[in-house]
Amino acid sequence: MKDFISVNDITKNEFEEILNLAQDIKENPEKYKNKLKDKILAMIFEKPSLRTRVTFEIGMLQLGGEAIYLSPNDIQMGKREPVKDIARNLERWVDGIMIRTFGHEIVLELAEYANIPVINGLSDLLHPCQAMADFMTLKEKKGKLKGLKLAYLGDGNNVAHSLIFAASKCGVNISIATPPGYEPKKEIIEKARENAKDFGNLIEITNDPESAVKDADAVYTDVWASMGQEQEREKRLKIFPPYQVNRKLMSLAKEDAVFMHCLPAHRGEEVTDDVIESHQSVVFDQAENRLHVQKAIMILLMGRE
Ligand code: CP
Numbered sequence: 424m425k426d427f428i429s430v431n432d433i434t435k436n437e438f439e440e441i442l443n444l445a446q447d448i449k450e451n452p453e454k455y456k457n458k459l460k461d462k463i464l465a466m467i468f469e470k471p472s473l474r475t476r477v478t479f480e481i482g483m484l485q486l487g488g489e490a491i492y493l494s495p496n497d498i499q500m501g502k503r504e505p506v507k508d509i510a511r512n513l514e515r516w517v518d519g520i521m522i523r524t525f526g527h528e529i530v531l532e533l534a535e536y537a538n539i540p541v542i543n544g545l546s547d548l549l550h551p552c553q554a555m556a557d558f559m560t561l562k563e564k565k566g567k568l569k570g571l572k573l574a575y576l577g578d579g580n581n582v583a584h585s586l587i588f589a590a591s592k593c594g595v596n597i598s599i600a601t602p603p604g605y606e607p608k609k610e611i612i613e614k615a616r617e618n619a620k621d622f623g624n625l626i627e628i629t630n631d632p633e634s635a636v637k638d639a640d641a642v643y644t645d646v647w648a649s650m651g652q653e654q655e656r657e658k659r660l661k662i663f664p665p666y667q668v669n670r671k672l673m674s675l676a677k678e679d680a681v682f683m684h685c686l687p688a689h690r691g692e693e694v695t696d697d698v699i700e701s702h703q704s705v706v707f708d709q710a711e712n713r714l715h716v717q718k719a720i721m722i723l724l725m726g727r728e
């Protein structure tokens with residue numbers, strides 16, 4: 424494991440190893456305070472962020488290292504100089520790179536040319552660190568993963584793609600309900616179904632929100648228009664309302680189902696205020712677990728000489 428770009432790139436054992444290490448880090452943070460002593464992470468952000476920025480930055484500090492924030496104005500990815508040159512500059516100075524960008528091919532190119540670990544902090548295609556934190560949260564809340572049913576409603580976007588891959592690595596049944604034309608990408612579904620064969624778990628894609636949510640252990644949603652899709656927002660606001668997670672839809676899930684969201688949330692759009700504020704909501708546990716899971720990923724990638 425040189426990089427962490429997609430949950431699909433890691434083995435089922437590595438998936439479990441990351442979650443177990445993250446849990447130990449959460450319970451015994453002191454044990455890990457020098458694990459990345461004097462290591463430096465460059466963080467490239469081409470899109471805004473609260474959680475990703477703060478958790479990577481303090482994650483590095485708490486492990487004994489440091490992080491450098493590079494804003495869109497600093498680097499101007501591919502405009503001021505080519506991605507491959509950025510990679511071969513950064514590798515001379517720092518020990519790892521976290522990147523949040525638009526095109527997934529930019530993350531892949533950076534990883535190809537940089538001889539140091541590259542972590543995907545969100546691309547238009549995937550959001551792998553989020554999915555790891557989400558599955559850590561699910562495991563904490565439900566005591567296991569295998570055999571659970573996770574329902575995802577809304578846009579078949581980067582978050583949905585990474586959740587599909589995560590489910591396929593640990594035997595969680597996942598049911599995705601999107602409006603027609605907004606389904607997750609076919610190649611992602613095919614790869615995940617291939618992984619899931621070992622477990623025999625289901626990866627279901629539907630346009631029917633009620634059937635997706637039926638008897639689910641967790642109900643997940645995300646914004647209807649992601650960063651970079653602002654011009655589609657008005658159009659999507661008209662198409663997506665049947666997929667809103669509200670009390671009525673939650674009542675079709677299991678009684679003890681949790682509500683999940685990667686945040687930021689748009690109340691009154693993909694989720695109602697009463698659901699996100701309810702006792703079923705675990706959204707801030709997910710946000711907390713970003714810290715622990717990313718520390719685990721950084722130790723595994725950057726802590727080995
Ligand atoms: N969930 C998430 O990645 O949040 P930010 O966009 O604030 O980093």
Ligand code: NVA
Pocket residue numbers: 545580581582645646648649650685686687
């Ligand atoms: N799908 C969202 C996730 C934000 C964390 C986006 O890409 O904007």
